[in-house]
Amino acid sequence: MSQVLSNSGRPVGPPRRDLIHLDRQHGLMLYQHCVVGACPARHPDGRHLYVVAPDEHLPDGRVRTARPPVRSAHAADYARTVPGHQAVLARSPAPSGVLGRLFEATATGDLRAREDGAERYVAYSDHDTLRWTLTSQLVRDLNDCELVDDLDPRSEPSRHARRLRLGPPLTRREGRQPVMTTPLPERTLLPGPPYGNVRNALRELLVIERSAPGASTAVAPTPAQLTDLAGQWVKAAHTCAADMGSVTQRARWQTMITAVETRQDAHASAGTDVPALCTALRDLLLAMLEYSRLEPPVTGISDYLRSRIADGTCPPGSPLGVARIAAELRLAPVSAVRVKLALADLEAEGVVESTSNGIRVTGTPAGRMERSVQVAQWLRTLIRKGVYPPGSALPRVADLARPLVTPIPVISSAVALLDDEGTVRSGLGVRAVVVQDPGFAVAAPLDLTTVDRRLTLAGWAGSDTSPQRVRETCRRARSWWHHRIAPAPGRVSHTHRTLTSMAARLIPAAHAHHQPHQAEATMRRAAVTALTPQPEVPQEQLWRTACLAAAVLELQELAGDAA
Structure with missing residues (x-):
C-alpha cells in the first residue's frame, strides 16, 4: 500500500x-x-x-x-x-x-x-x-x-x-538446543553407472523392443544386440547390489536380476521370449536409473527414521506415511521408493509394523502403562466414582469396547486384572460383577438432576452444541486417537471442554427420556469422564478425550429428538 x-x-x-x-x-x-x-x-x-x-x-x-x-x-x-x-x-x-x-x-x-x-x-x-x-x-x-x-x-x-x-x-543464542534434533540424511551419489549412461541404455532398449515381435507370447532367437545389452547391465547390477547396505533393496534387485537372467538364454533351441526379456531388462534399468540419482541412500533414510523413533519424535503407534516422509526429506517423486525400502528394513527389524491403516511405529514407550493396565485403572475409577457401584454388573466386554475405544481383547485382559485383584468377580460367559468390598472407598452415584451445572462450569460457555457440531467434534476426537495424531498444543484440552459442554446439554435431555439403570450408568460415565482431571501423558489425554466423545455420541442417541 x-x-x-x-x-x-x-x-x-x-x-x-x-x-x-x-x-x-x-x-x-x-x-x-x-x-x-x-x-x-x-x-x-x-x-x-x-x-x-x-x-x-x-x-x-x-x-x-x-x-x-x-x-x-x-x-x-x-x-x-x-x-x-x-x-x-x-x-x-x-x-x-x-x-x-x-x-x-x-x-x-x-x-x-x-x-x-x-x-x-x-x-x-x-x-x-x-x-x-x-x-x-x-x-x-x-x-x-x-x-x-x-x-x-x-x-x-x-x-x-x-x-x-x-x-x-533457527536459535536465539548460541548453546540453545535446536528445534530439529535429527539432521536430514545427506544426498550422495552411490557408486554405479552414471545417470546418462543408464538413460542411453533405456533408449537403446526401446529401439530393440520396437523391432521385436509384438505379441507377448512370441518366441524367437534373441537378437545379438539385446544379448550384449542385457549381459552388460546385469553385470553392472550385480556390482551395485553387492555394495548395498539395505537388505530389502538388495533382495529387490536380486529378483529383477534373476528375472533377466532366466530369459537371457540365447542358446535355447526353442528360442527366447523377446518381449518378456525386454520388459524384465527395462524394469532393471529403471531401478538403476533411480539408483543413480543424487538422493539420500536407503540406509541413510533408515537411520534417520530410526533416530526419530528413538528420540520420541515418532512415538509408538504414530503413522509413518511414505508420501509424508518423502516430502520431509525433499525427495523427488520417483525416489519415494527408497522410503518404502527403508520402512521394509525397519519392519524386518521389528521397529515398525504394517497394519490395515498403514505402517506404524511398534513398541511401548518407557514409563507408559500397558493398554490393559490403563483400561483396568480407568474401570477402577468408574467404580470408585459410583458409575458401577458394588453389587452391580459391568457391561459385557463387547459393549465396553465402543465407549472405551479399545479392542475387545484388551478389555478382556483389563477385566481379568480386576478379577485377579478382587475388585470384580467374573467367569466364562458371565458378566463381571463388582464385589461388595472392592478394597477402596466408593462414592455415591452422581445426581443426574444437578450434574449438568458442574459440567457447564467445567466446559466452554457459549459452545455450539448443535447435533451437527456434536457429531463433527466427536468424529475429530476419535480420529485423533485411532490414527494417533498429535494435535496442536491446547487443542486436546479445548476439545475436551467443548465435549463437556455438549454433555451438560445432552444429559438432562437424555434423563428426561430414559431412566433405566443402564441408561443412567451411561450418563454417569459421561459425566465422570468429563469431570475427572486429564492425565499428564499426551497419549492418555487423547484416549480419555476419545472416550468422552464416544460417551457424548451415546448421550445424543439417548436424547433422540430432544438433542
Missing part, C-alpha cells in the same frame, strides 16, 4: 510492502496466502516461508509474527523492501492470538482504552482479556524454524538448485 495520495484521493507512488490493510492481513494470515500475490504460499514440504523482524523471535526458539507468508518466487523482491528482516521456513498449526487495543468499562457504562491505548498481543487462551480487545491483526507462532540463506533463484546454475538453501535450525 502507499501513503501518498493524488489530488483525487487515490494512492500513488511505489508500494510500501511493510504496510498492509487490516482486512487483507486477516485473510492472508488465516489462509496462509502470499503477501505479494495473495495465492497459496505452501512450500513442497508443508511449511511456509516468512520474512520476519529480529524482535519477533521468542526465547524458546519460536517466532511470533503478524506478517503473512510469501511465496519463494516473490521472496527475494519482497525481502529487499523490508531490510534488516530474516527469512525463515516454518510450520504454524493455527493462529495463536491477535494484536489489538484493550478497553474497559467506565462507571457510566461507556468504553475507554485501557493503559496507554497501544496495541499488544493477546493469546486466544486468555479469554478474559480477549473479550475486551479490539483486534486488528492475526498473529501466528512459527515452529520448526529454519533460516533461509539465499532467496534469489537466479544465482543458481540449474533448476535442481533453485530450491531454497537452508541454513542451520
Whole structure:
C-alpha cells in the first residue's frame, strides 16, 4: 500500500510492502496466502516461508509474527523492501492470538482504552482479556524454524538448485538446543553407472523392443544386440547390489536380476521370449536409473527414521506415511521408493509394523502403562466414582469396547486384572460383577438432576452444541486417537471442554427420556469422564478425550429428538 495520495484521493507512488490493510492481513494470515500475490504460499514440504523482524523471535526458539507468508518466487523482491528482516521456513498449526487495543468499562457504562491505548498481543487462551480487545491483526507462532540463506533463484546454475538453501535450525543464542534434533540424511551419489549412461541404455532398449515381435507370447532367437545389452547391465547390477547396505533393496534387485537372467538364454533351441526379456531388462534399468540419482541412500533414510523413533519424535503407534516422509526429506517423486525400502528394513527389524491403516511405529514407550493396565485403572475409577457401584454388573466386554475405544481383547485382559485383584468377580460367559468390598472407598452415584451445572462450569460457555457440531467434534476426537495424531498444543484440552459442554446439554435431555439403570450408568460415565482431571501423558489425554466423545455420541442417541 502507499501513503501518498493524488489530488483525487487515490494512492500513488511505489508500494510500501511493510504496510498492509487490516482486512487483507486477516485473510492472508488465516489462509496462509502470499503477501505479494495473495495465492497459496505452501512450500513442497508443508511449511511456509516468512520474512520476519529480529524482535519477533521468542526465547524458546519460536517466532511470533503478524506478517503473512510469501511465496519463494516473490521472496527475494519482497525481502529487499523490508531490510534488516530474516527469512525463515516454518510450520504454524493455527493462529495463536491477535494484536489489538484493550478497553474497559467506565462507571457510566461507556468504553475507554485501557493503559496507554497501544496495541499488544493477546493469546486466544486468555479469554478474559480477549473479550475486551479490539483486534486488528492475526498473529501466528512459527515452529520448526529454519533460516533461509539465499532467496534469489537466479544465482543458481540449474533448476535442481533453485530450491531454497537452508541454513542451520533457527536459535536465539548460541548453546540453545535446536528445534530439529535429527539432521536430514545427506544426498550422495552411490557408486554405479552414471545417470546418462543408464538413460542411453533405456533408449537403446526401446529401439530393440520396437523391432521385436509384438505379441507377448512370441518366441524367437534373441537378437545379438539385446544379448550384449542385457549381459552388460546385469553385470553392472550385480556390482551395485553387492555394495548395498539395505537388505530389502538388495533382495529387490536380486529378483529383477534373476528375472533377466532366466530369459537371457540365447542358446535355447526353442528360442527366447523377446518381449518378456525386454520388459524384465527395462524394469532393471529403471531401478538403476533411480539408483543413480543424487538422493539420500536407503540406509541413510533408515537411520534417520530410526533416530526419530528413538528420540520420541515418532512415538509408538504414530503413522509413518511414505508420501509424508518423502516430502520431509525433499525427495523427488520417483525416489519415494527408497522410503518404502527403508520402512521394509525397519519392519524386518521389528521397529515398525504394517497394519490395515498403514505402517506404524511398534513398541511401548518407557514409563507408559500397558493398554490393559490403563483400561483396568480407568474401570477402577468408574467404580470408585459410583458409575458401577458394588453389587452391580459391568457391561459385557463387547459393549465396553465402543465407549472405551479399545479392542475387545484388551478389555478382556483389563477385566481379568480386576478379577485377579478382587475388585470384580467374573467367569466364562458371565458378566463381571463388582464385589461388595472392592478394597477402596466408593462414592455415591452422581445426581443426574444437578450434574449438568458442574459440567457447564467445567466446559466452554457459549459452545455450539448443535447435533451437527456434536457429531463433527466427536468424529475429530476419535480420529485423533485411532490414527494417533498429535494435535496442536491446547487443542486436546479445548476439545475436551467443548465435549463437556455438549454433555451438560445432552444429559438432562437424555434423563428426561430414559431412566433405566443402564441408561443412567451411561450418563454417569459421561459425566465422570468429563469431570475427572486429564492425565499428564499426551497419549492418555487423547484416549480419555476419545472416550468422552464416544460417551457424548451415546448421550445424543439417548436424547433422540430432544438433542
